[in-house]
Amino acid sequence: MPGPQKTPPQAELPLTRRSLPIALMRAREKVMGPVREMLAPIGITEQQWRILRVLAEYGPQDATHLGERTSLLLPSLTRIIQAMVANGLVTRTQDIADRRRQTLEITAAGLQIIDDNLKQAGQIADSYVRHLGREQYEALLDALECLEKL
Numbered sequence: 001m002p003g004p005q006k007t008p009p010q011a012e013l014p015l016t017r018r019s020l021p022i023a024l025m026r027a028r029e030k031v032m033g034p035v036r037e038m039l040a041p042i043g044i045t046e047q048q049w050r051i052l053r054v055l056a057e058y059g060p061q062d063a064t065h066l067g068e069r070t071s072l073l074l075p076s077l078t079r080i081i082q083a084m085v086a087n088g089l090v091t092r093t094q095d096i097a098d099r100r101r102q103t104l105e106i107t108a109a110g111l112q113i114i115d116d117n118l119k120q121a122g123q124i125a126d127s128y129v130r131h132l133g134r135e136q137y138e139a140l141l142d143a144l145e146c147l148e149k150l
Contacts (some may be wrong), residue, residue, distance in 0.1 A: 038117060044089075047072060047080055052089065055106035056114050062101055089113065108120045 016022050032046060039049055050070040053124035055061070058069065067077045081104060084090040095101040114121075129137045 031128065034127070035121075038120050038124065040086075042113060044113065044116070045074070045080075048084060048089070050109045051077075051080065051084065052106055052114055055090065055104060056111060060103045060105040062095075062103060066104055 013019070019100060035046055035049070039046060042128070044052075047070070050072070051066065054066060054069045058065075061069075063074060063077055063081070066072075067074050070077070072080070081090060081092065085092050087109075088107055091105045091107055092102050132140065
């Protein structure tokens with residue numbers, strides 16, 4: 001396999017193997033692979049898993065906060081929530097004070113999915129810590145948190 005080609009001087013970009021966006025995508029795929037394998041038999045998506053996790057952790061909330069905490073755009077979140085409501089994983093109630101606003105809450109069935117997969121999800125998370133070591137793992141999370149603030 002030939003090596004990387006020389007880029008023209010006017011296009012001084014980092015090599016793709018040292019490009020932050022590309023590195024983040026490669027890392028995401030590696031990290032999400034085991035999670036996707038865990039979720040496949042359950043029949044829920046990684047986005048639905050994030051929604052369940054956030055609702056379980058933070059409690060009932062409106063779509064704006066849920067979208068921010070799950071990194072989902074509101075149009076996508078709305079579509080996903082519709083399916084989750086239909087499947088009995090989430091409830092949606094209208095705010096009495098502001099009828100345009102809705103509160104989303106995890107159901108007992110949604111909590112059961114988390115409980116049923118808690119051990120495996122924990123093992124997956126622990127494997128990342130073992131691979132990187134606790135110090136590097138925490139440093140990575142801190143660095144990613146800094147990037148979020150850009």
